Amino acid sequence: MRKFLLPILVGICAVLVQMFIEHAYIGYATVVGMTSLWLWVIHRNGARVESKSYLADETQTRHASDMDQQFSSLFDQEVTVLNKDLQRCSTLISEAVENLHSSFNGLNAHSHQQANVVMDLVNRTSEGEPGDNQSGTNAENPGGEDKVSFANFAGQANALLDFFIEQFISTSKDSMKVMYGFDDVSSVMRQVEDLIQEVRKIADQTNLLALNAAIEAARAGEAGRGFSVVADEVRNLSQTTNNVSRKIEELMAEAMDNIRKAQNTIEHVASKDMMFAIESKLTVNTALKEVDNLNSYIAHTLMRVSENTDSISQEVNVAVQALQFEDITRQLLEHIQQRLNAIVKMKEAVNTANTEQKIHEMMQIITQEKQVLTALQANTKSKIVMQENMDAGDIELF
Amino acid sequence: MTVKSMNSDNGSNVSIVIEGRFDFNDHLAFRESYQQFLPNARYTLDMTQAEYLDSSALGMLLLLREHAGGDKAQIDVIGARPEIKNILAIANFQKLFHIA
Structure with a gap:
């Protein structure tokens, strides 16, 4: 019966590794955990086979039991470290995302303010074109009078x-x-x-x-x-x-x-001599032309600034949208934790399966946990698909 | 400067030719060139040979316009070179005289 344990566990291992190949750190940690579990199972099976063949050899059995305990404690230790690391990852990500959120919201608010200031400037410079004032009767344009x-x-x-x-x-x-x-x-x-x-x-x-x-x-x-x-x-x-x-x-x-x-x-x-008038007139006309040039240059520049502000706004939207990854990552981390829990349960079942009755129970537990893992996998895949869809959509700032 | 005036059709068409510099010193000659003619005459100022106008010349042109009936005056300015035209334009004379 225990001969089947090995391929089952290796299979679970392979599935998990394949699933987390995109999350290198977590995948690596899982591989370490799974490998230690696998080694432990091989050793245990070997020990049991040996204990069947040489039941009389008490020393051998005690040795095997020591090895069991060593691997078991190593496994528990690793699982604890993994759990802690997962917790830390989760905390770090959520804190960073919170900061990024407020930072991007601030950026967006400032960029909107800047856009308003720029629009005000554009409105001011586009009014009162120099050509309009040749007659000098600004009273015709009451709106522009105070500008x-x-x-x-x-x-x-x-x-x-x-x-x-x-x-x-x-x-x-x-x-x-x-x-x-x-x-x-x-x-x-x-x-x-x-x-x-x-x-x-x-x-x-x-x-x-x-x-x-x-x-x-x-x-x-x-x-x-x-x-x-x-x-x-x-x-x-x-x-x-x-x-x-x-x-x-x-x-x-x-x-x-x-x-x-x-x-x-x-x-x-x-x-x-009328030269004074000619020269004054020429000076004023030159000044008017320069003001005209300056005005169109300012208007042009402000339009570019305004366009930049729009771009900033769009980029911020994209960034805020990208921050939705936190939600999915948190769920993935939870899944990893649940998987680890499943593996721990399986390990404990295997560990205590020393009678036919217990082996039967172990098989039940493993089947149960396998179902949990399959359900998690399906859930994870659908989340990833959802995230990819979200990238294409437009997200309102909150 | 020299100012010459000629008339045809019994004084109803007066032609005044201005040569050289036209300034304050010409006030007598210029006034005499038109004083004898009636206000309703049609005046033509030939400035082909005119080289320079100062502000008193512009003032005298306005007095000619007054003599010729003010807003009813018919005065053509012909042959003015660009510098002269520039001065007339700065004085806004295109509204008061027909400058060709």
Whole structure:
């Protein structure tokens, strides 16, 4: 009967090794356990065969019994170590997985926050394109009014420059109008000067006439004395007229001088080289173009950052999904423990099978435990299939 | 600078030719070139030979526009070289004059 034990146990061994080939550490430990069990059974069977042949040899039997005990304690020791290691594995994995879970959840939360910040920036930079502000009337766009952007700033600078140039040219125009007014005044004053020249000519001629009259009065002698007095008076009047004319001419010259000074001032105000406006305009336009470039560069970069954030989110989802392995691993570890328990039970049954009755019981126990093992195997395979299916699905974060 | 003006059709078409630099010193000559003509005349400023405009020249052009009826004025600017056109554009004159 015991001859069948060996192939049965080796068979179980082979099944277990094949099952855990993916979990090298646990498989290795199981192989060690199974090999020791197998060696122990071979030894025991050998000892029993020998004890049947040489029942009389008491020493031999005692020796075999010692060997039994040694193997048995070695086996128990190994099973205890395996159990402890399994427990430790289970604890380590569950702790690590818990940490990873909170870490990935944190990562996901931060990446979402980052995405929000980036979207805010994208919204801000895409508003107030520089081209919109050429007219400088930002009031048309009340939504964008409180948004401070480079584009708005440059647009307003441009509008301000346009306003300034317009005002400047308007000032030139008004100055030229004043200039034309002074031209008219000058023209009138020149006419007045001509008229004063006429007055002076008349005064000079009057003077000459008075002189002639005086000469004629002297020639008339006593009779012309009265006329001589009149001639003198007329001469005096012509000289006075000449003096007044000279005075007017002097005042006119002074006025002309003042007008000339005013004209110089007007010239200073009205005539400016337009280069300053051209250059300012060019500078502002260049700045606007640069702002435009900068804006599109920022928008482009932010879009890339946003895409990266999405990728991070996806990767985190994949990682969190992969963490589901803990569940399956824990079950596998439990199965290993149950298997070890089954093996221990089988070993104990074999160990105590020293009578026909006990051998029968042992066979029952082994059959029972074999069923347990078969059920476990089926369960494990279905779990692995489930895990593979889960990899393909999308897992919500929790 | 020299300013010459000619008229045809009994003063209803006035052509003013501007040569060289057009600045403050030309205020008398420029004003005289159009003053004698009626506001409703059609004016043509030939700037083919014009080399330079300063701000007072722009002011004088605006006064010509005022003389020619303000918003009703019909003034063509022809033959301006790119630098001159640039100055006229910066002054936003394309809205006030017909610049060809």
